[in-house]
């Protein structure tokens with residue numbers, strides 16, 4: 561796929577070619593400004609492309625995006641914020657209230673259901689944001705630096721929590737991050753993004769003892785201009 565922003569001297573995306581497999585978590589690492597967010601927004605259909613396309617296994621596939629900023633309605637409760645995700649569904653009439661209760665349980669937020677979100681910690685608020693995304697019953701969850709504003713301990717807790725959640729709900733997840741540990745913790749595969757034409761994708765046995773040093777060695781080599789290699 562190809563994308564240039566108006567007035568930019570170089571394209572933000574060029575020649576990027578990747579396949580997201582059902583049920584996997586693909587983590588994309590890259591430095592600031594390399595185009596990770598543009599790629600994620602393009603996959604979500606939020607960014608018109610100049611060339612190429614995003615193809616779906618199923619035309620009805622639904623996406624939900626979680627950004628770094630939870631973007632909640634501060635005066636509404638945890639429950640109301642999660643329910644809002646469901647109300648934006650195409651089939652809003654069929655939206656079940658019990659789905660919100662299920663989600664509150666899955667998210668570990670049942671005790672806080674009626675708390676205004678402005679009283680939550682950053683980590684709790686980001687769990688609500690994930691819950692609001694899950695309320696649309698997405699086939700693919702797109703995460704753009706979802707935990708980078710949190711302290712390291714909370715970030716690690718939420719990464720492990722999300723890994724369990726993705727496995728339990730059999731989610732397909734596309735994550736962009738500049739945090740190597742986050743990519744190792746969450747990714748079944750890790751892609752390396754070094755800007756236009758610098759995308760690399762590699763199987764990484766991320767749950768199997770891969771070290772940050774090994775990932776960083778790939779990461780540093782990602783900008784050699786050799787283009788895509790996809791396993």
Ligand SMILES: Nc1ncnc2c1ncn2[C@@H]1O[C@H](COP(=O)(O)OP(=O)(O)OP(=O)(O)O)[C@@H](O)[C@H]1O
Pocket residue numbers: 565566568572590591592593594595596597598599738
């Ligand atoms: N709306 C926009 N208009 C013009 N240029 C943009 C816009 N959004 C991003 N860019 C440019 O496109 C390039 C890629 O930006 P993008 O946000 O995708 O990178 P990123 O890897 O996600 O960075 P970060 O980690 O800092 O979020 C950058 O050079 C950026 O300045």
